[in-house]
Amino acid sequence: MSTIKSSAENLTLNADGSGNDVLIQSNGSTKAIITAESKVGIGTTTPARTLHVSDTTSGATTGIRLTGANNGSQVIEFADTDDTNVGYIQYDHGTNRISIRAGDANKLNIDGDGLKFGTDTAAANALDDYEEGTFTPTITGADGGSATHSSQIGRYTKIGAVVNVNMSVGGAKNNISGQMQVSGLPFAANHYHRGFSYEHYLPGGTALVDTQAIIYNNETRIRLWGNTSANNDGTARGLTVSDVNSTASLHFQLTYTTNS
Amino acid sequence: MALTKETVVDKIEALEKGQVQVRTATRVLEDGVELSSSYHRHVIAPQVRTGYEKDVSAGTWAATDVTGEDARVAAICTASWTAEVIAAYKAQVIAND
Numbered sequence: 001m002s003t004i005k006s007s008a009e010n011l012t013l014n015a016d017g018s019g020n021d022v023l024i025q026s027n028g029s030t031k032a033i034i035t036a037e038s039k040v041g042i043g044t045t046t047p048a049r050t051l052h053v054s055d056t057t058s059g060a061t062t063g064i065r066l067t068g069a070n071n072g073s074q075v076i077e078f079a080d081t082d083d084t085n086v087g088y089i090q091y092d093h094g095t096n097r098i099s100i101r102a103g104d105a106n107k108l109n110i111d112g113d114g115l116k117f118g119t120d121t122a123a124a125n126a127l128d129d130y131e132e133g134t135f136t137p138t139i140t141g142a143d144g145g146s147a148t149h150s151s152q153i154g155r156y157t158k159i160g161a162v163v164n165v166n167m168s169v170g171g172a173k174n175n176i177s178g179q180m181q182v183s184g185l186p187f188a189a190n191h192y193h194r195g196f197s198y199e200h201y202l203p204g205g206t207a208l209v210d211t212q213a214i215i216y217n218n219e220t221r222i223r224l225w226g227n228t229s230a231n232n233d234g235t236a237r238g239l240t241v242s243d244v245n246s247t248a249s250l251h252f253q254l255t256y257t258t259n260s
Numbered sequence: 261m262a263l264t265k266e267t268v269v270d271k272i273e274a275l276e277k278g279q280v281q282v283r284t285a286t287r288v289l290e291d292g293v294e295l296s297s298s299y300h301r302h303v304i305a306p307q308v309r310t311g312y313e314k315d316v317s318a319g320t321w322a323a324t325d326v327t328g329e330d331a332r333v334a335a336i337c338t339a340s341w342t343a344e345v346i347a348a349y350k351a352q353v354i355a356n357d
Contacts, residue, residue: 133299144310186301188279216356218277220303
């Protein structure tokens, strides 16, 4: 092993002269460079930034590791001439939380609960899920039976505990018995949700002037109400199979919450 | 370059009242690398109501048929649907009505 050593004074590697770089080589090739423009390259001889780390091997993971105590933290600070940490990305091993600071204020935290904003640390306020998908709604009767469906379209977007649903379902009433309902929501609701309106098409059936729907607690079904002009005083009147001549088309845009 | 499509149950959640929430992922892969995926969800209740009856013990309920469900889903349904859980589910539905 060969060593360049200076014990009594500073050690200078000097590529003297305009435009000369300092190269560190191994096994016949340059592994790192300090350019005359004060840029450091590792794995590249043409660093584009002040520090440029490169490994273009197919499938390689290129990275920078910051190692500290298990109760310490690591930070990458974004400073300017006025502020030494106007922005940063910090990992705190005590709380196992990564924090993002911008505009000299903490804006975002990610920990085991999920995503939290500002200085909020409450688990209940963490945003922990986003999901899009489809489901298959069905028209059923509260006393049993199911429609013969001609269309069943259900789409959902779940953001945290909030589920946004867009669905259309239609078909012949078949053997439906009792009050009509739509089953098949993608997540069980975590409490009652009332006050939904829905679009309906009941050719030859009862003319409704007001429609309302309820999602039940701990269930995935929607119960339907439909008032006629004769009873349009706000009194709940169940939409029953007798309101349907032969077919029904129902359309919903609604939002509810879940514990999932 | 081989394109393949796979459909798998990738999430199963057993809820307190007995419902089992199932997420099915459909993935399109090229040489084993995922190009796209989409989700479809359904929820399986432990019982199906076949008639309106306020009495939990009345014979207006039927056990949900899990034939055709993914084997793991069916196994979790079977394990979850104890007599106590079924009773709690029925009570919840009746209370809701």
